[in-house]
Amino acid sequence: MTLATSPAAVDKFSAAYESFVAESVSAPKWLKDMRQQAWDTFAELGLPTKRRGNELWKYTNLRPLAAADFEFSVGGSVTRNQIKASAPWDDVWNTLVVVDGKFNSELSNLHGTVGLNAGSLSEAISSGTGDVESQLASLAGHEEYAFTALSTAFVDDGAYIALDAGTKLEAPVQVVFVTSDAAVSRVSYPRLLVDSGDGSSIVLIETHVNLSESAQFSAPVVEMFAGDSSTIRHYRVQMENESSFHLGTTRIHQLGDTNFTSTTFAVGASIARNDIHTLLDAPGASCTLRGLYMTSGSQQQDQEISTTHAKPGCQSDQFYKGILSGKSHAVFSGKVIVMRDAQKSEASQKDLNLLLSRGVEIDAKPSLEIYADDVIAAHGATAGHVDRDTLFYLQSRGVDEEAAKAILVRGFAEEMLNEFKPQALNDFVERITDERIPVLLAESDSLGTT
Amino acid sequence: MLEIKNLHASVLDIENSEILKGINLSLGKGEVHAIMGPNGSGKSTLANVLMGRPDYEVTDGEVTLEGESILELRADQRAHLGMFLAFQYPAEIPGVRPWQFLKAALDSKAESRGEDKMSVRNFSKLFDEKVEAVGINPTLVKRSLNEGFSGGEKKRNEMLQLEVLQPTLAILDETDSGLDVDALRIVAEGVNSMRSPERSFIVVTHYQRLLNYITPDVVHILVKGQIVKTGGPELALEVEKNGYKEYLDAVGANA
Numbered sequence: 001m002t003l004a005t006s007p008a009a010v011d012k013f014s015a016a017y018e019s020f021v022a023e024s025v026s027a028p029k030w031l032k033d034m035r036q037q038a039w040d041t042f043a044e045l046g047l048p049t050k051r052r053g054n055e056l057w058k059y060t061n062l063r064p065l066a067a068a069d070f071e072f073s074v075g076g077s078v079t080r081n082q083i084k085a086s087a088p089w090d091d092v093w094n095t096l097v098v099v100d101g102k103f104n105s106e107l108s109n110l111h112g113t114v115g116l117n118a119g120s121l122s123e124a125i126s127s128g129t130g131d132v133e134s135q136l137a138s139l140a141g142h143e144e145y146a147f148t149a150l151s152t153a154f155v156d157d158g159a160y161i162a163l164d165a166g167t168k169l170e171a172p173v174q175v176v177f178v179t180s181d182a183a184v185s186r187v188s189y190p191r192l193l194v195d196s197g198d199g200s201s202i203v204l205i206e207t208h209v210n211l212s213e214s215a216q217f218s219a220p221v222v223e224m225f226a227g228d229s230s231t232i233r234h235y236r237v238q239m240e241n242e243s244s245f246h247l248g249t250t251r252i253h254q255l256g257d258t259n260f261t262s263t264t265f266a267v268g269a270s271i272a273r274n275d276i277h278t279l280l281d282a283p284g285a286s287c288t289l290r291g292l293y294m295t296s297g298s299q300q301q302d303q304e305i306s307t308t309h310a311k312p313g314c315q316s317d318q319f320y321k322g323i324l325s326g327k328s329h330a331v332f333s334g335k336v337i338v339m340r341d342a343q344k345s346e347a348s349q350k351d352l353n354l355l356l357s358r359g360v361e362i363d364a365k366p367s368l369e370i371y372a373d374d375v376i377a378a379h380g381a382t383a384g385h386v387d388r389d390t391l392f393y394l395q396s397r398g399v400d401e402e403a404a405k406a407i408l409v410r411g412f413a414e415e416m417l418n419e420f421k422p423q424a425l426n427d428f429v430e431r432i433t434d435e436r437i438p439v440l441l442a443e444s445d446s447l448g449t450t
Numbered sequence: 451m452l453e454i455k456n457l458h459a460s461v462l463d464i465e466n467s468e469i470l471k472g473i474n475l476s477l478g479k480g481e482v483h484a485i486m487g488p489n490g491s492g493k494s495t496l497a498n499v500l501m502g503r504p505d506y507e508v509t510d511g512e513v514t515l516e517g518e519s520i521l522e523l524r525a526d527q528r529a530h531l532g533m534f535l536a537f538q539y540p541a542e543i544p545g546v547r548p549w550q551f552l553k554a555a556l557d558s559k560a561e562s563r564g565e566d567k568m569s570v571r572n573f574s575k576l577f578d579e580k581v582e583a584v585g586i587n588p589t590l591v592k593r594s595l596n597e598g599f600s601g602g603e604k605k606r607n608e609m610l611q612l613e614v615l616q617p618t619l620a621i622l623d624e625t626d627s628g629l630d631v632d633a634l635r636i637v638a639e640g641v642n643s644m645r646s647p648e649r650s651f652i653v654v655t656h657y658q659r660l661l662n663y664i665t666p667d668v669v670h671i672l673v674k675g676q677i678v679k680t681g682g683p684e685l686a687l688e689v690e691k692n693g694y695k696e697y698l699d700a701v702g703a704n705a
C-alpha cells in the first residue's frame with residue numbers, strides 16, 4: 001500500500017486554475033495571494049471523502065461529484081424572463097443577478113435605494129469599497145475545508161451588498177444566482193459578501209436557480225458581517241436541477257445585540273449541502289435558523305448547521321423540518337458550541353422529519369458542546385410517518401387517501417412555509433411545495449404510515 | 451336507513467380480540483337512536499367500524515345503508531354516501547386549517563357525486579355562518595385543526611364539521627362529554643335543527659342530560675359488545691338511576 005495517494009479530484013480543477021490565474025493579471029496583489037493560498041490548501045485537501053475520522057462528511061457520499069468532470073466558465077447568456085420564470089420576483093425588490101458566478105447589471109433590477117450599496121463584487125474589489133479587502137474570505141476561511149478553499153482560489157466576482165449605518169430597508173433585497181443553460185457540466189463559484197452597518201436592517205433573499213438540465217456544480221460562499229444592533233432577515237432558496245451538485249457555505253459574524261434569522265428552502269440538487277455557521281461574537285447577539293428540506297428519488301440533502309456562542313448573553317435557535325421520500329437521504333447535523341466565557345447562553349435545536357417511504361435514510365444529529373456552566377440548552381430530533389389516526393380522520397370526512405396524505409404533508413410543511421414573509425417569496429415556496437408533494441407521494445409506500 | 455345484522459368485529463391482526471359480538475340494530479330514516487353503555491363496552495368501536503376504520507376487521511355480519519352493503523367501502527366513500535362520525539377523541543392535525551380542510555372535504559364529496567364545487571365565496575359565507583352557530587372563537591379556526599384546542603373546543607369543531615357537511619347519517623360519539631352547559635345546548639340545538647325526515651342520528655352518550663335536549667326515538671344499551679336492551683327514552687332515565695349492574699351481571703352469567 002502506498003501512502004502518497006494524491007488528494008481526491010484535485011487534478012480536475014488544476015488546468016482551470018492555471019488558466020484563470022493567467023487571465024487575471026490585473027487583480028490586486030492581496031487577491032492574487034489569497035487565491036494562491038486557497039489553491040494550495042485545496043490541492044492539499046482534495047475533495048472531502050467519507051474516510052474514517054472525517055466527521056463532517058461521514059454521512060455524505062461525494063463520490064458522484066468526484067467522478068464527474070466540470071468545465072469552468074462564467075457568465076453564460078440568460079434572459080430576465082427566464083429568471084422571472086424560475087425564481088421568486090417582485091419589481092419592488094432590489095434584485096441582483098449573478099450568472100455562473102458573474103454579476104450581471106442588465107439582468108439586475110436596482111433602484112438606487114439610499115443607504116444601500118449593492119452591485120458587483122468584482123467592482124467592489126477593484127475599487128476597494130468599504131472593508132472588502134479585510135472581509136472577503138475572512139469568515140469562510142480556506143483552511144476550513146475543500147469547498148471554501150476551491151471557491152476562494154477562483155474568487156473573482158459575485159454580489160456585494162453594504163448597508164450604511166442606520167439604514168433600515170423596507171423592501172427586500174434579492175440575490176439570484178443563476179446557472180445558465182448548457183449541455184456540458186460546469187462548475188461555478190458564486191459569492192456574496194454582505195456588510196450591514198451598525199443599526200441597519202435588511203431582508204435578504206438568496207436564491208439559487210439552475211436553467212440547465214445537465215449536471216452542474218455550484219459551490220457558493222456567502223459571508224455576512226452584522227454590525228452592532230443590526231438585523232438581517234435572510235432567506236435561502238435552493239432550486240438546483242436534480243442532477244446537479246450544490247455545496248454551499250454561509251458564514252455570519254454577529255456583533256452586539258444583532259439579530260440574524262435565516263430560513264432555508266431546500267428542494268433541489270442531486271447532492272446538496274447547506275453549511276451555515278453563525279458566530280455570536282458580542283453580548284446580546286441572537287440567531288434563529290430555520291429550514292424546510294424535501295427530498296425524493298436518490299437525492300442527498302444535508303443541513304450542516306452550527307452556532308458558536310463566543311460571548312455571554314446570546315441566544316441561538318435551530319429548527320429544521322424534512323420530508324423524505326423515495327430512496328433519498330437527508331442529514332441534519334446541528335451543532336452548538338458554547339465557549340467558556342459565554343455564560344447565560346440559551347440554545348435550542350430541533351429537527352423533525354416526516355418519512356414517506358421505507359427506502360429513505362435520515363441522519364439527525366443535534367449536538368451541544370458546552371464549556372460554560374450557566375447555560376440553558378435543549379435539543380431533540382424526531383422521525384415519524386404519516387399518522388394513521390389523522391389519515392382516517394380526514395378520510396372519514398370524504399377526502400380520499402391520496403388527497404388526505406397531501407393535506408397532511410402540506411400541514412407538516414406549513415409552519416416553515418409561514419416563515420417566508422415577503423409575499424412573492426411566500427407564493428413561490430408554496431407553489432413549489434404544492435408541486436413537489438405529489439412527486440413525494442408518488443414515491444411513498446405503506447410504511448410511510450403508522 | 452341503516453341496518454346492522456349480527457355484526458362481529460375484532461382488532462385487525464390481533465387474535466381473540468373480538469369487541470363487537472353480534473350487534474343488531476335497525477335505524478329508520480329520520481330517527482334518532484341513543485347508545486349507552488359502560489366504559490369499554492364497544493360503543494366507539496361500533497361507531498368506528500360503521501365509518502370504516504381500517505384498524506378493525508369485521509369477522510361476521512352485515513351492514514347496509516339504504517339497502518346497499520357498505521362494509522367493502524373505504525371511509526371516504528362512506529362519507530360520500532352521507533355518513534359522518536363526530537369522534538370521541540378528534541385527531542389533532544398540525545398545519546391544517548379547518549377552513550382548508552372542510553373545503554377539500556366538501557369538494558371531494560361534490561366531485562364524487564358529479565356535482566359542481568362550491569365557490570370559495572359561498573363556502574366562506576357558509577363556513578362563517580356555521581362558525582358563529584356552533585360558537586367557536588373565529589381565531590381558533592384559523593389555527594391548526596384541533597391542535598392546542600381544549601377538549602370542549604374540539605367537540606365544537608366536530609359540530610362545525612357536521613353542520614358544514616350536512617350528512618344524512620350522523621354518528622356522534624360522546625360529543626357531549628367534556629362540554630360546559632352552554633356548549634351542550636349548542637350541540638343539542640345543532641342536532642335538533644338538523645333533524646329531518648331525511649336524516650338519522652346515532653348518539654353515543656353516557657349522560658341523560660343530553661337526552662333531555664335531544665329526545666331519542668330509541669335507546670340501546672350496549673354491554674360487552676352486545677346490545678342487551680332496547681327501549682324508549684325512559685330507558686336512559688332508568689340507566690341513570692340504576693347503572694349497568696344488572697346488565698353486566700346478566701352478560702357475565704351468559705359468558
Ligand SMILES: Nc1ncnc2c1ncn2[C@@H]1O[C@H](COP(=O)(O)OP(=O)(O)OP(=O)(O)O)[C@@H](O)[C@H]1O
Nearest residue numbers: 461469487488489490491492493494495496505538
Ligand atoms: N384498536 C384497538 N386495539 C386494541 N384494543 C381496542 C382497540 N379499540 C378498542 N379496543 C378495546 O375494545 C374495548 C372497547 O373499546 P371502545 O373504545 O369501543 O369502548 P367504549 O364503549 O367506547 O368506551 P368509553 O365509554 O370509555 O368510550 C376496550 O376494551 C378497548 O380497549
Ligand SMILES: [Mg+2]
Nearest residue numbers: 493494495538
Ligand atoms: Mg368510546
